[in-house]
Amino acid sequence: MSHAPVPAQNPRPAQNPTPSPSLWAAPPPPRARSGGVAFAIVGILLGVIIGLLVLAYLAVALGVSALAVGSLLALVPLAIVLLAVRWVDRWEPEPRWALWFAFLWGAAVSVAVALIVDLGVQLLLAFAEPGGSPNEAMAAVVQAPIVEETAKGIGVLLLYAFSRSHFDGPVDGLVYAATVAAGFAFTENILYFGAALAEGGIGELGAVFVVRGLFSPFAHVLFTACTGLLIGVGARRGGGVGVVGWFLLGLAAAVLLHALWNGSLTFADDAIGLYFTVQVPIFIGAVLLTFFLRRQEMRVTRARLDEYAAVGWFSTAEVEMLATPAGRRRARAWARSQTPPRTALMRRLIADATHLAFNRHVLVSGRGDVRHVTDERLLLDAVALDRAALLR
Structure with a gap:
């Protein structure tokens, strides 16, 4: 529920009536409870349930041994990303329950949505063209960016809607979006690493790990950060229904960046050259923007x-x-x-x-x-x- 706006306050807050108070002369007032906790508990439980279903799917699709190896290797890029998120979040830490919701939304709910949509598209194509095969390039450059970024972005928008007192601006949006993206990338990496091991052995697994785990651990973070940053801009500008417009603008940027990234891997003749001339500068720009936003918070x-x-x-x-x-x-x-x-x-x-x-x-x-x-x-x-x- 939105609240009526109040006029701009005087730069000087109200005078403290007791600058040197006797703080324990009376029982302390109760600390404020966040209304988002109940939402987070429900969301976390839902994420755990859906996560178990996704885990069962991966076990069937990959096999238990490939799933175990893929999970262990996926912890490496996850740790890299979460350490970076922790650094960004140190100035004004977000509540743990909100971060757990964000991670489970990305690792379970967003992945489940992407899998279901992918299955639905394959079934539609099978009925429309029996015996035909799906266009993998179209799926990578169009379907994946739209479906995945929408699923991840909705999680960030829900955090804003139910935890507005902890969503003050762009840095908060960046932290929540990066945590959602870290969860999604973790599960996706398990799938890629496990499939590489099952289909091509250790050599194929090593190549995929270097590309996804070491060269581009922040790829999904960069995409979804566009959505989180602009939701944060909307929150900083007063919130309300206008945040939906900022969300859609950020989502469009996330989809375009995701499509550019996937397209460079799908169509480029010199993927390594494009990586260093396009993707690395984008990453450096994101790092500089993060430093700027942190300085502004200080x-x-x-x-x-x-x-x-x-x-x-x-x-x-x-x-x-x-x-x-x-x-x-x-x-x-x-x-x-x-x-x-x-x-x-x-x-x-x-x-x-x-x-x-x-x-x-x-x-x-x-x-x-x-x-x-x-x-x-x-x-x-x-x-x-x-x-x-x-x-x-």
Whole structure:
């Protein structure tokens, strides 16, 4: 349900009535619960069930031994991608339940949709032209990009719809889209690696692993990132039904990029040359864009927390600790050195303060609604509780 917009807020938030409060004089208020958790639980259970069905299909199609080998090798590109996603997500970490939903949607639901559509197309072609064979080039350049990117993109759109408080902008969209894509690529790699082993032996498997696992582990991430980034742009611009338009624009870009990638592998005479002249520059551009977006997140965090510091919610030293990479490293090191360690508490304070900064950024820009006003109060309470727990 959408909420009525509120006017742009004064750059200075409300004065803290008690800049040095006695934080434990009264029972702490309950922490806000995210309405997206119930959705995620249902989605995760559905993903697990569909994942088991996909696993059974792969076991029948490939054989148990080929499935086992393919699964082990598919962990290599998956680890590479997830480490990169973790780096991108470190500044404002997304909730674990949302990331699990995203991964299972990609690894199970999106794959199941692609398999079902592929089976349906083959049956239609069999009825239309008995004895004919499907056009593999058409399937790779047209069918696969449209079906796969739509299936993956819907998962990112669902995360926005049911977890708007955790979907603040393009970086969040990038993280969720990359996690969905990582799940999809993981299952797809199992299929490719297992099929290569079953059909061509170790030599064929090695060649496929180098191409998919080492040369292009981020291929699906690049495609689906277009959808996630533009959903994030829509969220940053106020959300609402207008996000659907941004979703469709991002989906079109994802489909075109996916088709270009598959087409270069299908039709190019010099696939290696095209890889280094087209695909590598696209990847480098995506990396530079990610660095830019992360720097922008840091600037927003610093600017908004400075506003809260000016009216007594934070000290200057706390802003330095919460809004700079060096400050966060020192804060986590201090938390680890305590007895007992307070690392989890420090991570929670950093996450709540960052979320508070981005929530304030939406309000200041005039794109917020009543929900953001409520969230500001809850997040200020959460920061006070986090600080008290650390100093207790």
